[in-house]
Amino acid sequence: xxxxxxxxxxxxxxxxxxxxxxxxxxxxxxxxxxxxxxxxxxxxxxxxxxxxxxxxxxxxxxxxxxxxxxxxxxxxxxxxxxxxxxxxxxxxxxxxxxxxxxxxxxxxxxxxxxxxxxxxxxxxxxxxxxxxxxxxxxxxxxxxxxxxxxxxxxxxxxxxxxxxxxxxxxxxxxxxxxxxxxxxxxxxxxxxxxxxxxxxxxxxxxxxxxxxxxxxxxxxxxxxxxxxxxxxxxxxxxxxxxxxxxxxxxxxxxxxxxxxxxxxxxxxxxxxxxxxxxxxxxxxxxxxxxxxxxxxxxxxxxxxxxxxxxxxxxxxxxxxxxxxxxxxxxxxxxxxxxxxxxxxxxxxxxxxxxxxxxxxxxxxxxxxxxxxxxxxxxxxxxxxxxxxxxxxxxxxxxxxxxxxxxxxxxxxxxxxxxxxxxxxxxxxxxxxxxxxxxxxxxxxxxxxxxxxxxxxxxxxxxxxxxxxxxxxxxxxxxxxxxxxxxxxxxxxxxxxxxxxxxxxxxxxxxxxxxxxxxxxxxxxxxxxxxxxxxxxxxxxxxxxxxxxxxxxxxxxxxxxxxxxxxxxxxxxxxxxxxxxxxxxxxxxxxxxxxxxxxxxxxxxxxxxxxxxxxxxxxxxxxxxxxxxxxxxxxxxxxxxxxxxxxxxxxxxxxxxxxxxxxxxxxxxxxxxxxxxxxxxxxxxxxxxxxxxxxxxxxxxxxxxx
Ligand SMILES: Nc1ncnc2c1ncn2[C@@H]1O[C@H](COP(=O)(O)OP(=O)(O)OP(=O)(O)O)[C@@H](O)[C@H]1O
Numbered sequence: 001x002x003x004x005x006x007x008x009x010x011x012x013x014x015x016x017x018x019x020x021x022x023x024x025x026x027x028x029x030x031x032x033x034x035x036x037x038x039x040x041x042x043x044x045x046x047x048x049x050x051x052x053x054x055x056x057x058x059x060x061x062x063x064x065x066x067x068x069x070x071x072x073x074x075x076x077x078x079x080x081x082x083x084x085x086x087x088x089x090x091x092x093x094x095x096x097x098x099x100x101x102x103x104x105x106x107x108x109x110x111x112x113x114x115x116x117x118x119x120x121x122x123x124x125x126x127x128x129x130x131x132x133x134x135x136x137x138x139x140x141x142x143x144x145x146x147x148x149x150x151x152x153x154x155x156x157x158x159x160x161x162x163x164x165x166x167x168x169x170x171x172x173x174x175x176x177x178x179x180x181x182x183x184x185x186x187x188x189x190x191x192x193x194x195x196x197x198x199x200x201x202x203x204x205x206x207x208x209x210x211x212x213x214x215x216x217x218x219x220x221x222x223x224x225x226x227x228x229x230x231x232x233x234x235x236x237x238x239x240x241x242x243x244x245x246x247x248x249x250x251x252x253x254x255x256x257x258x259x260x261x262x263x264x265x266x267x268x269x270x271x272x273x274x275x276x277x278x279x280x281x282x283x284x285x286x287x288x289x290x291x292x293x294x295x296x297x298x299x300x301x302x303x304x305x306x307x308x309x310x311x312x313x314x315x316x317x318x319x320x321x322x323x324x325x326x327x328x329x330x331x332x333x334x335x336x337x338x339x340x341x342x343x344x345x346x347x348x349x350x351x352x353x354x355x356x357x358x359x360x361x362x363x364x365x366x367x368x369x370x371x372x373x374x375x376x377x378x379x380x381x382x383x384x385x386x387x388x389x390x391x392x393x394x395x396x397x398x399x400x401x402x403x404x405x406x407x408x409x410x411x412x413x414x415x416x417x418x419x420x421x422x423x424x425x426x427x428x429x430x431x432x433x434x435x436x437x438x439x440x441x442x443x444x445x446x447x448x449x450x451x452x453x454x455x456x457x458x459x460x461x462x463x464x465x466x467x468x469x470x471x472x473x474x475x476x477x478x479x480x481x482x483x484x485x486x487x488x489x490x491x492x493x494x495x496x497x498x499x500x501x502x503x504x505x506x507x508x509x510x511x512x513x514x515x516x517x518x519x520x521x522x523x524x525x526x527x528x529x530x531x532x533x534x535x536x537x538x539x540x541x542x543x544x545x546x547x548x549x550x551x552x553x554x555x556x557x558x559x560x561x562x563x564x565x566x567x568x569x570x571x572x573x574x575x576x577x578x579x580x581x582x583x584x585x586x587x588x589x590x591x592x593x594x595x596x597x598x599x600x601x602x603x604x605x606x607x608x609x610x611x612x613x614x615x616x617x618x619x620x621x622x623x624x625x626x627x628x629x630x631x632x633x634x635x636x637x638x639x640x641x642x643x644x645x646x647x648x649x650x651x652x653x654x655x656x657x658x659x660x661x662x663x664x665x666x667x668x669x670x671x672x673x674x675x676x677x678x679x680x681x682x683x684x685x686x687x688x689x690x691x692x693x694x695x696x697x698x699x700x701x702x703x704x705x
Contacts, residue, residue: 037304038297039254044246063372066379070194078155085152086198088145093202095138096357097209100350102131104217107342153191160187160378167381170388183381185374193371200368203361210354217347228327229351232320233358239313243305245366250301256293260286324351411443411649412488412504412619414463419484421458421467432458434673436484440649440666445642447661448653449694450670456653457509457623459670462486463651464507464621465493506611508641509623512604516563520551520603524558527610537613538606544640545605546633550595562594598629605637612644620644623653635659657695667691 032043075082106127113124164187185193214226252258263286267273273282297304308314328344421433433455440446440463448456461467467482486493493501506527514523524541525532538558542548554560566589573582595603611617622641629637638660642650654661661667662681669677669684669691677689684691 035305036253037250037301038299039252039257039293040250040301040304041253042243042301042305043249043251059369059372063376066376067197067372069379070375074156074159074194077159078152081148081152081155084144085148088141088148089198089202090205091138091141092145093206094209095134095141096206096353097213098134099131099138100210100213100346100353102127102134103349104342104346106131107346108340111340111342149195153195156194157187157191160190163382163385164190164378167385170385183377185377185381189374190378193374196364196367196371197375200361200364200371203357203364207354207357207361210350210357214347214350214354217343217350225324225327225331225347226354228323229347229354230358231323232317233355233362235320236317236359237362241306241308242363243302248301254293254296256289257296257298259289260293263289324348410618411645411647412440413442413490413649414438414440415485415487415490416462417485417487419462419482419486421462421483422481423458424481431673433462436673436675438668438675438678440651442489442649443645443647444649444665445645445663446649446651446666446668447664448651448668448670449655449657449661449691451694453672454670455673456670458673459668460507460509460621460623460651460653464505464619465496465501466507503614503616504618505621506608506617506619507621507623508605508608509621510601511623512601512607514562514600514603517561517565519559519561520554521558523603524606524610527607528612528614531610531613537610541606541609541613542603544609545602546636546640547599547602547606550599550602554595562600566590598633601629602633602637605641608641609644618648620648620650622650624655655698657698669694 031046033046035042035044106124109120109123109127113120164183164185167183211226214229215223263282266278267282273279325348328347332344416436416438419433419436420431422428422431426432436455436459448459450456462482463486465488488496514520515526518526521535521538522532524538524547525534527541528537531537535558539548542551542558551558551560568586568589570582570586573586574580575583575586577583578587608620620641622638634656635658638652638654642652642660652660652664664681667677667679667681667684668675669689671690677684677687677691685695
């Protein structure tokens, strides 16, 4: 006996095989099946029947906790709004059945009036009034519904966004890097899922109310009539071929099509066509390929997928369409006194209406499943965060990691013992850091040098505690990535509270950019946010980093917003036409103030100077802040940073072996993730090692030939 999926596959256009499109790598049972459709090879997950019914129904129970949690949350936040929203949705779902009820009463009354040749005014008037009231109420509720949805949308998107923001802000750097901890659902998606799930349930309610009306109208024969109404839909649900019901990958594998595409692309390259005289060749080859490709269709795979191989399905679908009418005819023949024209007409209308609703539900099954998944994902992320916070509080109560803070007044002391580190998700065999042991004394000015990729930035990130070791409060384990010990002030780094570390450490690197949508003053002030708005402190920080000149040149000075977050939508505006008023308006809006790359870096550096104003910074890590700075600006900026060294330990990563390097208390020379040399400039220059080599290369690069 053939299974349902066998039948389905049998009817598919094209052949189905458990093979790769590329037969060289074809392996049966790889977890996906390949179907050739026109010029495409389409790969589907090999999980049997693709109709998704069982998956949807399997997903509902496991989504109930997430959905009910969300409903409770929304209800507690906006009780009135939520109840009104539910009530309007409910009305919109059942008004179809109520309308049909009044219509049926009215038609019956009309038929009776015609039959008896006399009118019962109330029998006709009451359903008219009822129908009118429903129409007016529906109009009003649909108007209210639009507004309610807008308000719910605004509020819920803010709620979702805030929750997701909290989750993301609580991620450590390691988690932000790790693909497995990424949250794939956005606030907009969460809202859309929430709304669509409610709509889907509304659809189910709608279908049920119509079904009960049909059963009520056709009395004993109701269930059979209902079945005849739904026959086409049910048949369609089980035989339809919709590519969107399942994950798929479509790959254009027809080599003739690929050749034709390449020839068209080549023809665009006019210079090559002329210089190699390719005109005739292109036409000849294109003609050849187009003959070889034959009738293989290049329509989208979703169009090709839904076509049946034989006409039987289309014929059956068309034949099932008038089934309710045939059924009514059969009823009339069997029991002429029970069937009235009005009941037949209303049953016919109900049939159309319920078919539409069930079609909507069946068509939306996969979306419904995706929506449930989004809400589950959102809920899981929020629950994980709550769990972490509870753990953190618990730890603070136990007096664990939470109670230690960095000793004030002196720079941090570091000791690294056999530290090895690999980035989460790194695809390399070699570690970013390997067997690194290093002691940095309090108040030292340390310089890290080494070739690209030698591990300098990684070492700085570990010193700056951007990748913490196992931390039960974060729930994310780095133990597989980090080996060895990192001591701060002779105690394990993990014994310090996260907050005290963050307050004591400042990091300045070339990655420090400007925050879009914030004024320059705020961009600087964010270095120490209690002083945001303090003009003197902001000015001073800007002066120290050399950003003041560029800022003072701006029309709006410190109030300038360099990257305003414009959300501009235009339609059919002729942007080529400069005299068009809308074009002018848009161009004006987009003509944002800008500064040079070096000036940007100075403004970002001002943020670091601002952070010193907290008086709590004990460790400053500076990682090549000079990519866009001219030599003089770089020297001044670094010198100003070093001038702030009182009470701080400073680690600088640089490729420039200038005066600062020569005056460093300690130079750490790195190669391939390891420390290869340690010492002061003079010592290192005396030995014939990596440092001297790097120094020599840089010196010779600037020598005159
Ligand atoms: N986020 C990351 N994920 C995976 N691997 C990384 C990541 N960042 C750096 N690496 C790898 O770690 C190694 C050390 O990189 P690191 O950035 O520390 O070197 P660097 O000495 O600072 O180099 P450069 O002088 O080019 O800045 C390199 O092999 C690099 O490819």
